[in-house]
Amino acid sequence: MLDYDHLAALSAILRTGSFEKAARQLGLTPSAISQRIKTLEERVGAVLVVRGQPCQPTSAGQRLFRHAEEVALLEAGLGRDLGAFEGMAKTPSLRLAVNADSLATWFVPAMASVDAFLYDLVLDDQDHSAGWLRRGEVRAAVTGSPQAVQGCDCRYLGRLRYLATASPAFMTRWFPDGVTPERLAVAPTMTFNIKDTLQSRWLAQAFAADISPPTHWLPSSHGFVDATMAGVGWGMNPEILVGNAIASGRLATLIPDCPLDVPLYWHWSRSAGPALKVLTDAVLATARRLLEQDPS
Amino acid sequence: MLDYDHLAALSAILRTGSFEKAARQLGLTPSAISQRIKTLEERVGAVLVVRGQPCQPTSAGQRLFRHAEEVALLEAGLGRDLGAFEGMAKTPSLRLAVNADSLATWFVPAMASVDAFLYDLVLDDQDHSAGWLRRGEVRAAVTGSPQAVQGCDCRYLGRLRYLATASPAFMTRWFPDGVTPERLAVAPTMTFNIKDTLQSRWLAQAFAADISPPTHWLPSSHGFVDATMAGVGWGMNPEILVGNAIASGRLATLIPDCPLDVPLYWHWSRSAGPALKVLTDAVLATARRLLEQDPS
Structure with missing residues (x-):
């Protein structure tokens, strides 16, 4: 040994x-x-x-x-x-990969309810966190991919809902006559990092047009919200983080009732499975409570 | 040309x-x-x-x-x-290095007041953001170092104040008889990443003892606050982010009146100086308003 x-x-x-x-x-x-x-x-x-x-x-x-x-x-x-x-x-350490927006919205209550581990969190985009698991560098991951990783199990969690948002002053300045493809091509947006495709996916979904707006780069979930509120640009923000600000009029949606839902999955290494069961249960229960669920 | x-x-x-x-x-x-x-x-x-x-x-x-x-x-x-x-x-792009806690506390209002640039933010620890400037990869940086970088000017901004904080439930569970070096050696703390020395600096300042508590790893400023509130561990949080929670009793300080102040500096490339002047002015004014200032 x-x-x-x-x-x-x-x-x-x-x-x-x-x-x-x-x-x-x-x-x-x-x-x-x-x-x-x-x-x-x-x-x-x-x-x-x-x-x-x-x-x-x-x-x-x-x-x-x-x-x-x-x-x-x-x-x-x-x-x-x-x-x-x-x-x-x-107390054993447990390395997990979580996307920044999950950490900012629903993951902390799940980890806080299980004190059997010292958490070692790695942040990466939901489309890349599965890579950490595939390389064996983490024991479990929240990802955007339903594709099972070798040696791992996977469960669907629900959808994290994003809204295209901007400050009222930004709306008045950049979209005085409405949100059109022409205005979106010049109004500054924000991008989390080069892995972030949310803004372009929403533009494609809402306008079926190829729009490439000028962009700020801002790799922080709450920084995104703060900068949206301050009128730096428009951006895709999780509804969980901006719902109150929209209700109170401090933020506006670019287009009403036009969310972008990102499905999330929990993957965990089978060899760590039994030890992880209590966390997996907590993650599934918290996701059921805080993420959008499909009608059953 | x-x-x-x-x-x-x-x-x-x-x-x-x-x-x-x-x-x-x-x-x-x-x-x-x-x-x-x-x-x-x-x-x-x-x-x-x-x-x-x-x-x-x-x-x-x-x-x-x-x-x-x-x-x-x-x-x-x-x-x-x-x-x-x-x-x-x-609109020209401007790449800046900012430490995560500055972005989470005082930097957004500064950048929001200057719309002459598309911001391209790089996040790094305050003790490492000067390296980005030295390598020529950013035009300006918020750093913890007063040491001028070649070809750059530097101005003192003030101090970002950190408080060692935990949830009331965490205090009861881990420190029922007070915050002692013995209990701090077993109560879980949180560390931002391997560059983060705030917890150990505060321990050294408060106890003049070499204490290495078990630690979670959590690379997010707001994640740190959320996890502190949820009782995952104790951690050094910016007073700007936790002041309200302390006032309302949702968080407690481990030791009253024992902050850790981190001095911050604004460095900017001289060759970009004139174009950056408007941003430098905004950064200095915002820092004066939101950071701790030395008595004059």
Whole structure:
């Protein structure tokens, strides 16, 4: 068997980015950490960590990191069945990929209801979070893709509803005679990052025309809302974040009753499945409550 | 002189990540975009774009991208002095590095008050945003460093005040007999990412002890606040974001009157200086209003 204290040193380095911080986190000296990694590397016969600011895993290091997390999750299940025992792993860390808008709208209540883990969240676009799972870098993910990843299970969560919104002053300035393709071609919009296609998908859905408006780039869910309110541009915002502002007139929809719904899915690694069951249940229940559900 | 329409094609590719999206944005065919890049590369004698998902600049491509942005800024100044004229560049894009907590607290009003630019925001930790400026990848930055970057000017903005906060339920569960180093060593905290040292700096300031609590990882300013409210962990949150929640009792400070102040600085590239003046003025005025100022 591998020495799991040594694996814990590897995990701590990859989470904190440095040997010094890992040493502090584990209550060891940096040279003890260094020695553990050296022993592991000799044992496995491969370099595991590329030293740098921050330290990065090699592909072998990434694979061992994943293994350490899976074993800690299994051990946590043991603790639940047998009761905590001497020498048991502490609260296991769980790396998840979540899209920024889910984190900003409905995911926090789900994670807050399960305190069995230390959460290690990776943010990425809903169309790219499945990649993290496919590469084995996370144990579960909220994604926009229904396509099952090898070794993973998948459940439909519901739809996150987006509304094309702008401030009343922005509407008056840029759309005095209505929201037309011609005006949309010159009114500034906002884009989260190069992975964000929501604005262009909504334009295609609403106008069936190929419109490329000038755009700001703003990689933050709440930053998007704040900048929309401040009149920087129009943008696709989750209804959960802007519903109140629309009701009170601080924001307006570009076109009434023209939402864009993005279906979301929860994928989780089968090998971590039993340990993840309690979180999967919480995620499904919270999504049922907060996301748009299909009529049954 | 270079052909600036060709440079515009390069900028559009690097902003959108693909030849196809750049073509749509500029109203050209992808093959026209491709031809422009090829001509530019022959002219400069270097590859400019590494094709991929997304397309990335080479170092020569990065340098030209910066030049194109600087020229567009200069041209915008010309437009202000002479009035808009035929063939003038459209609203110039301006790439800035801002730390996430500044964007979440005080930066949006500053940028919203200046509509002369399409903002292209890069988010990074306040201790790392100066690196973006040093590498020439942004024209200005909000950073935690007073150290002037070559070719740049720098002004002090004030201090962003952080409070160590937790939910009342979290306080009862983890600190029933007060906030002590012993309890802080086991109560879960939250860390933004591996660049975030706020929690450990506050612990060192408050206890002069080396405490390494178990930590969640959560790379989102508002996610941090939401997770603090939901009792996931304690964390350093900007007073601007949590002041109301503390006043109404939905959040508590771990130790009363024990803030951590982070000084912030505005750095801007001198070559873009005149064009940036209006934004610099707005940033300084907004910071004066919303950040903690030193007694004069």
